[in-house]
Structures are given as C-alpha cells and as structure tokens.
Amino acid sequence: xxxxxxxxxxxxxxxxxxxxxxxKLAALSTEEKNQALEAIxxxxxxxxxxxxxxxxxxxxxxxxxxxxxxxNRLKLxxxxxxxGVAGVRDVAKLPEPVGRVQIHRQLDDGLILxxxxxxxxxxxxxxxxxxxxxxxxxxxxxxxxxxxILKGGKEAIRSCSAIVQAIKQGLSQTVINPDVVQLLTTRExxxxxxxxxxxxxxxxxxxxxxxxxxxxxxxxxxxxxxADGICHLYIDKSADIAKAISITVDxxxxxxxxxxxxxxxxxxxxxxxxxxxxxxTVLQVKDVELRGDQHSCAxxxxxxATESDWSTExxxxxLSIKVVDSLExxxxxxxxxxxxxxxxxxxEDLEAAKIFLNQVNAAGVYHNCxxxxxxxxxxxxxxEVGISTQQMPPRGPVGLEGLVTYKYQIxxxxxxxxxxxxxxxxxxxxxDL
Amino acid sequence: xxxxxxxxxxxxxxxxxxxxxxxKLAALSTEEKNQALEAIxxxxxxxxxxxxxxxxxxxxxxxxxxxxxxxNRLKLxxxxxxxGVAGVRDVAKLPEPVGRVQIHRQLDDGLILxxxxxxxxxxxxxxxxxxxxxxxxxxxxxxxxxxxILKGGKEAIRSCSAIVQAIKQGLSQTVINPDVVQLLTTRExxxxxxxxxxxxxxxxxxxxxxxxxxxxxxxxxxxxxxADGICHLYIDKSADIAKAISITVDxxxxxxxxxxxxxxxxxxxxxxxxxxxxxxTVLQVKDVELRGDQHSCAxxxxxxATESDWSTExxxxxLSIKVVDSLExxxxxxxxxxxxxxxxxxxEDLEAAKIFLNQVNAAGVYHNCxxxxxxxxxxxxxxEVGISTQQMPPRGPVGLEGLVTYKYQIxxxxxxxxxxxxxxxxxxxxxDL
Numbered sequence: 004x005x006x007x008x009x010x011x012x013x014x015x016x017x018x019x020x021x022x023x024x025x026x027k028l029a030a031l032s033t034e035e036k037n038q039a040l041e042a043i044x045x046x047x048x049x050x051x052x053x054x055x056x057x058x059x060x061x062x063x064x065x066x067x068x069x070x071x072x073x074x075n076r077l078k079l080x081x082x083x084x085x086x087g088v089a090g091v092r093d094v095a096k097l098p099e100p101v102g103r104v105q106i107h108r109q110l111d112d113g114l115i116l117x118x119x120x121x122x123x124x125x126x127x128x129x130x131x132x133x134x135x136x137x138x139x140x141x142x143x144x145x146x147x148x149x150x151x152i153l154k155g156g157k158e159a160i161r162s163c164s165a166i167v168q169a170i171k172q173g174l175s176q177t178v179i180n181p182d183v184v185q186l187l188t189t190r191e192x193x194x195x196x197x198x199x200x201x202x203x204x205x206x207x208x209x210x211x212x213x214x215x216x217x218x219x220x221x222x223x224x225x226x227x228x229x230a231d232g233i234c235h236l237y238i239d240k241s242a243d244i245a246k247a248i249s250i251t252v253d254x255x256x257x258x259x260x261x262x263x264x265x266x267x268x269x270x271x272x273x274x275x276x277x278x279x280x281x282x283x284t285v286l287q288v289k290d291v292e293l294r295g296d297q298h299s300c301a302x303x304x305x306x307x308a309t310e311s312d313w314s315t316e317x318x319x320x321x322l323s324i325k326v327v328d329s330l331e332x333x334x335x336x337x338x339x340x341x342x343x344x345x346x347x348x349x350x351e352d353l354e355a356a357k358i359f360l361n362q363v364n365a366a367g368v369y370h371n372c373x374x375x376x377x378x379x380x381x382x383x384x385x386x387e388v389g390i391s392t393q394q395m396p397p398r399g400p401v402g403l404e405g406l407v408t409y410k411y412q413i414x415x416x417x418x419x420x421x422x423x424x425x426x427x428x429x430x431x432x433x434x435d436l
Numbered sequence: 437x438x439x440x441x442x443x444x445x446x447x448x449x450x451x452x453x454x455x456x457x458x459x460k461l462a463a464l465s466t467e468e469k470n471q472a473l474e475a476i477x478x479x480x481x482x483x484x485x486x487x488x489x490x491x492x493x494x495x496x497x498x499x500x501x502x503x504x505x506x507x508n509r510l511k512l513x514x515x516x517x518x519x520g521v522a523g524v525r526d527v528a529k530l531p532e533p534v535g536r537v538q539i540h541r542q543l544d545d546g547l548i549l550x551x552x553x554x555x556x557x558x559x560x561x562x563x564x565x566x567x568x569x570x571x572x573x574x575x576x577x578x579x580x581x582x583x584x585i586l587k588g589g590k591e592a593i594r595s596c597s598a599i600v601q602a603i604k605q606g607l608s609q610t611v612i613n614p615d616v617v618q619l620l621t622t623r624e625x626x627x628x629x630x631x632x633x634x635x636x637x638x639x640x641x642x643x644x645x646x647x648x649x650x651x652x653x654x655x656x657x658x659x660x661x662x663a664d665g666i667c668h669l670y671i672d673k674s675a676d677i678a679k680a681i682s683i684t685v686d687x688x689x690x691x692x693x694x695x696x697x698x699x700x701x702x703x704x705x706x707x708x709x710x711x712x713x714x715x716x717t718v719l720q721v722k723d724v725e726l727r728g729d730q731h732s733c734a735x736x737x738x739x740x741a742t743e744s745d746w747s748t749e750x751x752x753x754x755l756s757i758k759v760v761d762s763l764e765x766x767x768x769x770x771x772x773x774x775x776x777x778x779x780x781x782x783x784e785d786l787e788a789a790k791i792f793l794n795q796v797n798a799a800g801v802y803h804n805c806x807x808x809x810x811x812x813x814x815x816x817x818x819x820e821v822g823i824s825t826q827q828m829p830p831r832g833p834v835g836l837e838g839l840v841t842y843k844y845q846i847x848x849x850x851x852x853x854x855x856x857x858x859x860x861x862x863x864x865x866x867x868d869l
C-alpha cells in the first residue's frame with residue numbers, strides 16, 4: 004500500500020481534478036496566462052470589500068488567541084491588499100519560465116533532441132496565518148503553468164476563502180479552468196496532502212522553522228524550503244576592520260528575524276583583540292546580546308556561550324562569538340554547525356576568500372558583504388518562491404525556475420535504436436543546433 | 437534524535453573522513469583530476485592478475501547460489517576488465533563539470549553575484565553483483581569532485597576489494613587523498629548508509645526495480661534512479677504503418693530487459709483493424725507474447741490482458757495491447773499507468789504529436805522514433821549516471837551534470853543590505869555580465 008492510497012478519497016479526487024485542469028494550463032501561451040493574471044487582479048479588486056470584511060471577522064475571532072506578530076501577519080489592510088494585487092500584475096511581467104529550450108541537438112539526420120522546460124504539475128502550499136500569501140503563490144503557480152492546492156492556517160480561513168473565491172471568479176472569465184486553484188480548510192487535510200506523492204509534485208511550506216521541519220519529516224514529496232538559517236560571518240586576520248564592523252552590524256541587526264541574518268560571529272585570533280571591543284560597542288548600542296566562547300569572554304565582558312549556542316537560530320538580537328586559530332578552523336566550525344544557508348568572510352586576502360568560498364558548504368558563500376543579500380529579489384530573480392538549503396538544485400533563493408522541470412522531446416522520422424547498435428552501428432552525430 | 441544519529445559511530449567516522457578528503461578534491465583543477473584518473477587506470481592495469489584472481493574466487497564461491505544472469509554480471513574477463521579501464525580514460529576526456537559559471541550578474545557597482553557549479557560532496561553507491569561498476573562510478577565521482585562510499589553485493593566482495601585497493605593505490609601516487617573512495621562490505625552497512633542524510637548527499641542504487649524501490653522507500657537522502665520503466669508506444673490514427681511497425685518491433689524487441697523498452701502498445705481504433713494484424717505477425721515471429729484488451733482480442737487471436745497488465749514492467753518479450761478511441765484516451769492511459777519514463781507517439785499529424793508531447797507527463801516524450809533512444813550516451817552526455825523518473829530535475833538520463841550542484845558566490849567591498857532598504861533605498865542594477 005503506497006502512502007497516497009492512505010489519503011482520503013475526496014482529497015485524491017481534488018488532486019486529480021487540479022492535475023487535469025493544470026494539464027491544460029501547462030499548454031497555454033504567455034499571453035493567455037497573463038490575461039488570466041489580469042483577470043485575477045481585477046476580480047480581487049472587485050471583491051475588495053468582501054475580502055476585507057472576511058479578514059476583519061478572522062481577526063476578531065483570533066485576536067484573543069494569537070500573539071501580536073501572528074495577528075499582524077493575519078491582518079489585511081488596504082495597503083497590504085493593494086500591494087498583493089500589484090504583485091499579481093508584477094508576476095505577469097516576469098519572463099516566461101515554460102517552453103525554454105535548454106538543449107537542442109541533432110542526434111542524427113532527422114532525429115532531433117530538445118530539452119524543454121515545463122511545469123511541475125501540482126504544487127501543494129501550506130502556510131501559517133498570512134492570507135496575502137494566497138494571492139502571491141497563486142499568481143506564481145499560474146505563471147509557471149502549475150495547479151496549486153493551498154492550505155492556510157485555521158485563523159485565516161474566512162480571508163483565504165474570500166480570496167480564493169475571487170481568484171476562481173476571475174479565472175472563470177478566462178480560458179483557465181478555475182479547478183487549477185484549490186483551497187483546503189481542515190487540519191486533517193494537511194496531513195493527507197503530505198501523503199499525496201503520486202498527485203502533488205512539490206510542497207512549499209511557509210511558516211516557522213519547526214513547522215517547515217515537521218513538513219519535511221512527514222512527506223515523500225520534494226519540499227522547497229529550509230528549516231534553520233544558521234548563518235556565520237568570519238572575520239579573517241586580514242580583514243578591513245571598518246568593513247568588518249559595518250557588515251557585522253548589518254548582518255545581525257538589519258532584520259534579525261530573517262533567515263539570512265547571522266547567528267554566530269567567528270573571529271581570527273590575530274585580529275580579535277583589536278576588532279572585538281570595537282564591534283561589541285556598536286552591537287551593544289543596538290541592544291544585541293553577546294555570548295562568547297572562552298577566548299571572547301577574556302576580551303569582552305559578556306556571557307558565556309554554551310555548546311547549544313553554536314547550533315541555535317536566535318532570530319533575535321543575540322549573537323554568539325567564537326575566536327578561531329585559523330581560516331581552516333572557521334571553515335570547520337561552519338561546516339559542522341551551519342545550516343548550509345549563507346556564510347560570509349571579511350578579508351582583504353583574496354587567497355583566503357577563495358579557500359573560504361570553495362570549502363564552505365552552503366547555498367551562499369560571500370566575500371566582503373552582508374549575508375542579508377541572500378534573497379531572490381536581491382539576486383534579480385523578480386520573485387522568490389523560497390530559499391532552499393538542500394544540497395541538490397534548486398539551492399539557495401529560488402525564483403520561478405524552481406516551479407518548472409524539463410522534458411526531453413525527440414522528433415524522428417521512423418528512427419529505431421537497432422540502426423545505432425551492434426556490428427554495423429551507425430554513429431550518432433550529437434551536433435548542437 | 438535524527439536518523440543519522442542512529443547510524444553506527446564507525447560509519448559516521450568513515451563518512452566524515454570521505455567528506456574531508458572530498459573537500460580537497462572539490463578544489464582541484466581539471467588536470468589534477470585527470471592525472472588521478474590516469475593513475476587509477478595504470479594501477480588497475482598493474483593489479484590485473486590479482487583482480488581477476490579475486491573475481492575467480494568470487495565466481496567459484498557464488499556459482500551454485502546465483503542464477504546465470506547474475507553470474508554473468510559478476511564474472512570479469514579480460515575484455516570486460518580492459519573496457520572498464522578504457523572507461524576510466526574516457527571519463528577523463530569528458531568536459532569539466534565543476535566551476536561552470538551559470539549566472540554572472542552585477543547587483544551593484546562592486547557587488548558581483550556568480551552561480552557556479554560545484555560537487556555535491558559524498559555519493560553513496562549501492563549496487564548488486566557487477567564489480568566493473570566500481571571502476572565506472574569511482575571515475576565519475578572523481579571527475580565530478582565527489583567522494584564516494586561504495587557498497588557492492590556480497591557475491592562480489594573479493595573483486596570489489598581488489599579493485600578498490602588498486603584504485604586507492606593509484607590515488608596514493610596523486611594529490612588526491614585515497615580516503616575519497618570507501619568500500620563497505622556488510623549488508624548491515626547498507627541500511628546504515630541510507631540513514632546518513634547529514635553526511636551523504638546522493639544515493640545511486642544500481643540493481644533490480646525492487647532493489648531501487650527498497651532504497652527509495654528507506655532513505656531521506658535524494659536517490660538518483662528509477663524503479664519502474666513502464667513505457668508506452670501510441671499508434672495514432674494518422675500513423676504511417678511502416679514506421680509504426682518498425683518502431684514497435686524495435687521498442688519491444690531490440691533489448692526487452694531495458695527500462696526504455698515498451699510494455700504497452702496503444703492503438704487508435706481507426707487504424708487498429710489495419711495495423712494490428714500486420715504488427716502482430718512480425719512480433720509473433722520474434723516470439724513476443726501478446727495480451728490484448730477486449731477490442732484487440734476481437735481483431736487478434738491473443739490472450740486477454742487483465743488490469744494488472746497495464747501496470748506491469750515485463751522486462752521480457754511480452755506486450756500488452758489496448759485499442760483507444762482517441763488521442764486523449766491514449767494520453768489519459770499513459771498518465772494513469774505510466775512510470776513517467778519515456779513514451780512515444782507515431783503519427784504524421786503534427787498537431788497530434790504536439791498535444792502528445794505537451795500532455796504526456798514523462799521524462800521523455802517522443803514522436804516517430806523508438807523509446808529505446810532514452811539513454812545518456814545516445815543523448816550525447818558521454819556518460820550516464822542513471823535515469824531518473826522523478827518530476828523535479830535532474831530528470832531522464834542523467835550525465836555528470838547530475839553529480840554536481842551549485843553555489844551562489846558574492847564578492848563585495850563592504851556592501852551591506854541596509855543601503856538597498858527603506859526610504860532612500862539604492863536600486864539594484866541586476867546587469868548580467
């Protein structure tokens with residue numbers, strides 16, 4: 004019995020319906036998909052009042068049960084709503100991800116191989132409270148030719164339903180079957196969705212680290228995302244102190260809750276006496292709590308770090324500090340405790356930078372700049388579907404490219420393999436076109 | 437407790453040792469890696485007698501316990517051995533897979549983003565009896581800058597040990613640490629290897645469908661391979677009958693045990709009366725057993741197919757046949773029963789071919805040629821690491837490209853994210869270089 008056979012019949016029906024509708028969507032032109040995105044934008048605008056009323060009801064029902072941060076993510080106001088609708092139109096402007104010819108090769112006369120990008124099929128998106136995420140991810144799914152099954156947090160159920168209803172209303176005016184977008188509403192359906200490995204091609208979880216880890220550990224479907232973001236900044240002995248201070252402060256404090264903010268500062272022993280007191284002063288002015296290893300504590304009057312500090316993502320104004328003997332020790336520490344997200348070195352020694360960028364195993368390895376640049380928009384992808392810390396591609400910030408795969412297509416004229424086998428085998432040409 | 441913590445301490449030590457050695461290998465030049473491959477080829481040649489003696493001992497010990505097919509895969513003779521060594525030198529000639537710049541973009545003045553291909557880290561390769569696979573996969577691992585932990589079948593233990601000893605002897609003459617190659621010898625280690633998701637980046641299983649399925653269901657490490665190969669050939673109403681017969685015979689009989697051979701023939705009802713009797717005659721001359729649906733059985737005097745035939749990979753001279761009402765029904769059948777490996781249409785109607793290639797969900801979708809072309813060598817990749825039927829890339833036949841990933845590198849000069857945020861945010865340039 005495969006995993007998907009244990010999912011409920013009705014959810015499999017939903018997934019199959021989505022898949023069938025998505026198959027037609029996959030073949031549409033850029034113009035047809037962009038017209039659908041415009042129809043969605045207009046339908047959302049037309050449903051503005053209903054959506055904000057539904058959201059107000061969600062907020063009212065949830066306010067006594069959730070914390071302020073979650074409440075703020077749940078709450079839709081006019082600005083957030085308008086930004087969401089503008090985002091739909093921005094997605095329409097992105098380059099077409101489907102139908103790109105990646106390989107075009109003549110295998111023999113009249114036998115032509117092409118590798119062409121194509122949609123994945125059906126995305127499963129599970130998110131916590133943010134209703135505006137429904138708008139963004141649906142736009143990206145349609146642009147990339149995929150169906151999408153959405154599961155929002157229970158606090159956002161009225162908002163998500165109103166948004167999805169408007170989106171389906173918009174799609175009903177176009178050539179796209181509204182079945183390409185589905186909304187699940189119960190918690191049980193989340194677990195069932197994770198079992199649909201025969202019907203769902205990619206799971207995108209949006210939420211806390213523990214939520215993402217839970218999803219990763221409970222599905223055989225590929226997951227786009229990351230649990231931890233334990234990023235490091237290493238200040239080499241040949242660092243420029245001014246750059247080192249500026250980058251440390253930015254990487255820690257510019258947005259400490261971000262996954263690309265640093266959690267640990269590694270400092271070469273030859274520069275520690277000079278650098279640490281200066282950077283500590285600036286960090287402490289910014290209310291950063293410092294926790295040091297023995298050597299750092301001998302230089303600074305700060306609390307001691309424990310072993311668990313090196314593998315903790317604080318997501319807060321806390322920074323652990325360790326003095327290292329060498330570049331190699333810094334690399335070893337990062338490859339042991341890091342989460343393969345983004346790690347940076349500050350140095351004027353290009354050879355040290357080269358070794359660091361080569362040997363640190365992470366999706367992003369930076370020299371003389373802040374780890375906070377790890378972001379799909381900053382990389383120029385136009386959209387960010389997620390940041391992946393897995394080893395295999397797609398890795399790092401992932402744009403629309405992460406929502407497509409490819410097929411090999413061959414056109415022949417009666418060609419058979421026997422012609423190219425055995426004693427009188429005809430050789431292949433393998434000529435790129 | 438994570439999965440890898442349940443693996444034995446000694447295997448984790450082995451994996452870490454491999455990883456450390458592989459980190460140095462990752463940074464080597466093409467010349468250094470190619471010199472190492474030449475050293476391996478020479479060491480294997482020098483150990484020819486020992487390796488063939490070890491293999492003779494394996495064959496002697498196993499001959500009463502294994503079938504002829506397995507025995508033939510286990511047996512090394514001079515030809516197979518020389519071909520294996522020639523293969524090492526061929527791998528050296530392949531294009532360098534590491535260090536390719538895939539994206540090169542100026543984010544702002546002095547802030548340069550590069551996406552560069554790099555090795556995965558450590559490969560875990562588990563195979564059944566073939567000792568020559570050790571030679572091939574080790575060469576591919578070294579060319580792609582990866583460490584490799586090998587686990588051969590117990591029947592091949594003496595052969596594999598002798599081969600790995602020669603390879604390590606060869607590597608000891610080079611800059612590469614022989615620790616990059618490890619051989620496991622006990623069955624218990626296979627299960628432990630599958631648990632090492634923190635230390636092993638890709639599992640490559642080489643063996644039967646059930647063996648590959650077992651591996652896929654028992655590890656959280658990405659697996660490169662496929663269990664089933666249920667390929668279809670659809671003869672459209674607008675097919676050229678001569679091409680259709682030739683392609684059917686090739687796709688079924690040229691090498692029936694191959695994963696890219698067809699298992700099911702779908703025939704449009706408008707051409708069935710004319711096509712089926714002709715193709716059946718040719719197939720039956722080639723000893724192909726035919727099993728048909730009701731409609732086929734009304735045309736041909738053949739056995740009835742049951743529901744399970746549509747999802748069976750015969751890997752033998754057996755073919756199931758179904759008559760369909762339409763192109764859409766053919767596509768629906770393939771997307772329901774296929775294994776997303778390779779499916780083909782024979783038709784002179786280009787519009788029908790286009791719909792088929794668009795809507796069939798498989799790694800390979802072909803028009804007017806045999807499914808047997810689904811192969812890394814035939815595609816011109818120079819080597820084939822495996823064929824993947826997963827939806828996400830790498831998909832289809834995978835060459836050396838499947839053994840590398842990428843990193844994002846940024847070089848800056850003290851750049852911080854705060855410059856590009858907030859009210860006076862500086863815009864990014866995003867200029868491709």
